[in-house]
Amino acid sequence: MRRKLAAGNWKMNGLRADLTQLATLAEQRGYDVDVLICLPATLIGSCAGLPIAIGAQDCHTATHGAHTGDISAAMLADVGATHVITGHSERRTDHHETDAIVAAKSRAAHDAGLITIICIGETLVQREAGTTLDVIDAQLAGSVPDCATADNTVIAYEPIWAIGTGKVPTTDQIAQVHAHIHARLTARFADGAGFGILYGGSVKGDNAAAIFAVPHVTGALVGGASLKAVDFTPIIAALAAS
Numbered sequence: 001m002r003r004k005l006a007a008g009n010w011k012m013n014g015l016r017a018d019l020t021q022l023a024t025l026a027e028q029r030g031y032d033v034d035v036l037i038c039l040p041a042t043l044i045g046s047c048a049g050l051p052i053a054i055g056a057q058d059c060h061t062a063t064h065g066a067h068t069g070d071i072s073a074a075m076l077a078d079v080g081a082t083h084v085i086t087g088h089s090e091r092r093t094d095h096h097e098t099d100a101i102v103a104a105k106s107r108a109a110h111d112a113g114l115i116t117i118i119c120i121g122e123t124l125v126q127r128e129a130g131t132t133l134d135v136i137d138a139q140l141a142g143s144v145p146d147c148a149t150a151d152n153t154v155i156a157y158e159p160i161w162a163i164g165t166g167k168v169p170t171t172d173q174i175a176q177v178h179a180h181i182h183a184r185l186t187a188r189f190a191d192g193a194g195f196g197i198l199y200g201g202s203v204k205g206d207n208a209a210a211i212f213a214v215p216h217v218t219g220a221l222v223g224g225a226s227l228k229a230v231d232f233t234p235i236i237a238a239l240a241a242s
């Protein structure tokens with residue numbers, strides 16, 4: 001059984017002064033779950049020594065070279081990141097990242113020794129058209145590289161319509177997609193049954209327990225509610241109690 005993971009994604013938020021939130025989080029020890037915060041790249045190097053795992057939100061496909069403004073997975077590992085998010089819907093939209101690019105970034109991350117959190121999820125239009133599982137299948141096939149294992153990869157199911165909206169799928173909807181992802185991973189990878197599968201999209205302290213009770217949900221990828229320790233701690237506690 002995978003260890004439970006409470007992962008925060010700060011997105012493009014956070015200045016050095018905000019790192020006090022991590023120190024506060026780090027004081028909440030004793031929960032038997034892994035806690036990870038995926039920071040803006042500018043802050044990662046300032047977190048050495050904190051008893052919290054630190055991740056990044058993106059990496060380049062190449063190890064180094066003439067890519068102005070980009071950051072490689074090796075650079076992220078060098079400043080202390082252990083994880084990196086790949087394929088977040090905001091990057092797929094804002095930067096036109098395709099499944100093939102997400103797979104290449106994930107391979108690069110694995111080569112650098114990072115654990116990837118590969119994000120997949122449908123739009124509202126796709127859900128209403130009844131194509132959610134087809135979208136999930138295509139994204140799993142295209143975005144998750146063959147080198148993925150239960151040790152180097154976590155999948156995050158993030159329905160795009162639930163991100164930052166306060167709208168959360170029903171627990172039946174989450175259960176259906178998570179069971180589907182679990183089945184697909186089990187069919188494709190020798191250790192597929194052991195992959196962590198996070199839910200993401202408007203997770204808050206007051207809905208976390210219900211979400212964590214859903215089969216095959218092994219944790220959460222949390223945006224807004226990860227920015228402040230006072231909001232993230234109840235989510236960590238709910239995961240530990242699940």
Ligand SMILES: O=C(CO)COP(=O)(O)O
Pocket residue numbers: 009088158162163164165166200201202203221222223224225
């Ligand atoms: O996109 C998300 C995490 O990657 C979810 O964001 P919110 O928790 O703010 O909805």
